[in-house]
Amino acid sequence: MTVLARLKNLAARSPWLYRINAGSCNGCDVELATTALIPRYDVERLGIQYCGSPRHADIVLITGPLTKHVLEAAKRIYAEIPDPKVTVAVGVCPISGGIYRESYAVCAPIDQYFPVDVNIPGCPPRPPAIIEGVAKALEIWRQRL
Amino acid sequence: MNFLSLFARNLRRGPYTEPFPFGPPSPTPKRLRGRIAFDAATCEGCLLCEKLCPSGAIKFTRTPEGMTFDCWHPTCVFCGTCEFYCPTKAIHQTNDWHLAHFQSEKFGMTEHGLIPNLVCADCGGKGLNTVPNTAKVRPPLSAEEVVQLRARCPKCRNKFLKSRGKKP
Numbered sequence: 001m002t003v004l005a006r007l008k009n010l011a012a013r014s015p016w017l018y019r020i021n022a023g024s025c026n027g028c029d030v031e032l033a034t035t036a037l038i039p040r041y042d043v044e045r046l047g048i049q050y051c052g053s054p055r056h057a058d059i060v061l062i063t064g065p066l067t068k069h070v071l072e073a074a075k076r077i078y079a080e081i082p083d084p085k086v087t088v089a090v091g092v093c094p095i096s097g098g099i100y101r102e103s104y105a106v107c108a109p110i111d112q113y114f115p116v117d118v119n120i121p122g123c124p125p126r127p128p129a130i131i132e133g134v135a136k137a138l139e140i141w142r143q144r145l
Numbered sequence: 146m147n148f149l150s151l152f153a154r155n156l157r158r159g160p161y162t163e164p165f166p167f168g169p170p171s172p173t174p175k176r177l178r179g180r181i182a183f184d185a186a187t188c189e190g191c192l193l194c195e196k197l198c199p200s201g202a203i204k205f206t207r208t209p210e211g212m213t214f215d216c217w218h219p220t221c222v223f224c225g226t227c228e229f230y231c232p233t234k235a236i237h238q239t240n241d242w243h244l245a246h247f248q249s250e251k252f253g254m255t256e257h258g259l260i261p262n263l264v265c266a267d268c269g270g271k272g273l274n275t276v277p278n279t280a281k282v283r284p285p286l287s288a289e290e291v292v293q294l295r296a297r298c299p300k301c302r303n304k305f306l307k308s309r310g311k312k313p
Binding site for chain 1: 160161162163165166167170177199200201217218219220221222223224242243244245246247248251254
């Protein structure tokens with residue numbers, strides 16, 4: 001049992017991030033890139049890395065209000081991510097629709113389609129706020145593993 | 146700046162990375178548009194913020210206790226329009242950006258305020274304890290008169306201002 005717990009602890013150290021742009025205006029995506037790439041807010045300090053394939057991902061960051069156009073694609077990509085996964089909604093659009101709320105072209109809030117775990121409001125959220133949210137997602141991920 | 150001075154500066158300063166979330170975050174800019182704060186004591190009750198809010202985050206509701214103010218942060222886009230147009234600056238944006246939350250807390254992310262009811266000092270009718278709109282009143286009201294005006298219902302406030310204008 002202790003070996004298993006130790007293994008779990010080891011494995012929980014380095015989740016990989018994957019981001020889905022569900023019709024975002026690119027603001028949140030720029031902030032996500034900032035969080036990862038510039039040395040000031042280095043998300044890799046938490047043992048996290050961005051990955052290019054949904055099949056390698058552990059934590060999913062979804063930006064954008066989930067437009068009707070990308071709904072099916074987003075569902076398909078989300079299904080490709082192996083369990084256990086933690087879903088993080090970045091920006092106000094996926095959480096409630098934000099400025100696009102109640103629009104005919106938008107399926108927000110995304111928690112109708114995906115089981116969201118952590119929300120990071122902001123338009124766009126600051127990089128430290130994103131790191132805070134990802135740290136919360138890490139907590140959940142440790143429990144799920 | 147040449148290479149050596151840059152190298153010396155980097156040696157002196159150490160890493161540029163912010164310690165957050167392992168340490169305290171670096172100072173936030175004062176004018177950062179973050180969490181909304183509402184002060185019911187200075188609200189005029191004009192509902193301008195509710196009308197202007199582009200994402201519909203602000204809602205005023207009449208309740209038996211008075212009028213409640215609610216701003217739901219998960220739909221607020223932090224544009225600052227409400228603060229810009231608020232005549233008394235009762236609503237303002239703090240530079241607090243710690244808004245990340247778990248899904249279970251989603252519907253608790255509100256800024257709540259209550260403008261209480263009052264009983265009119267003149268007629269005994271019902272009114273809201275809002276700050277009177279005195280921007281266009283000439284000559285300007287004294288602090289005492291504002292307090293007297295505030296204790297009245299909207300109709301008696303108008304009467305008060307009219308009777309005041311008639312004075313020589």
